[in-house]
């Protein structure tokens with residue numbers, strides 16, 4: 790069973806370690822320390838049977854949210870932690886009244902793209918060569934929580 794809680798100081802080494810192992814240019818411990826004190830960010834830890842299984846870094850500005858990072862530790866994958874963390878992103882968006890949540894993902898990251906698609910994120914664009922080590926395009930995906938489009942009518 791997956792349980793979610795807010796990250797605390799004691800989680801920072803573990804999260805920083807996973808960031809370094811999974812993402813080129815991931816967040817450092819110092820950045821994470823600031824994030825857990827930042828009212829515009831939420832860092833959530835998923836616990837499985839009392840052990841840390843994964844985490845989510847979520848931020849928002851005005852009515853736009855961003856999934857900055859989501860990761861499940863290698864030994865806990867395919868057990869529902871990713872789903873639980875994406876539901877936490879939905880809950881944050883609902884609580885904050887956000888219009889949309891956006892994220893970027895490596896174009897080759899089929900597991901993450903499937904996870905985001907399952908949770909209602911749709912293709913919103915591509916940034917060529919966005920990632921380094923190795924260089925790769927970013928796919929941008931967005932989930933809309935409110936109707937979007939042109940609000941203006943021409944008469």
Ligand SMILES: CC(C)(COP(=O)(O)OP(=O)(O)OC[C@H]1O[C@@H](n2cnc3c(N)ncnc32)[C@H](O)[C@@H]1OP(=O)(O)O)[C@@H](O)C(=O)NCCC(=O)NCCS
Pocket residue numbers: 811843858859860861862865866867868869870871872873893894895898899900901903904905907
């Ligand atoms: C992507 C990631 C977070 C998924 O976490 P997870 O805890 O294994 O995910 P879950 O067990 O909750 O699976 C949820 C859904 O994700 C998708 N998924 C997860 N792993 C998958 C895989 N290897 N292949 C295809 N789809 C996958 C599926 O849609 C799955 O739903 P289903 O079980 O109903 O098919 C995990 O693989 C990970 O941490 N990868 C490394 C870090 C990373 O790439 N993060 C995303 C950066 S943008």
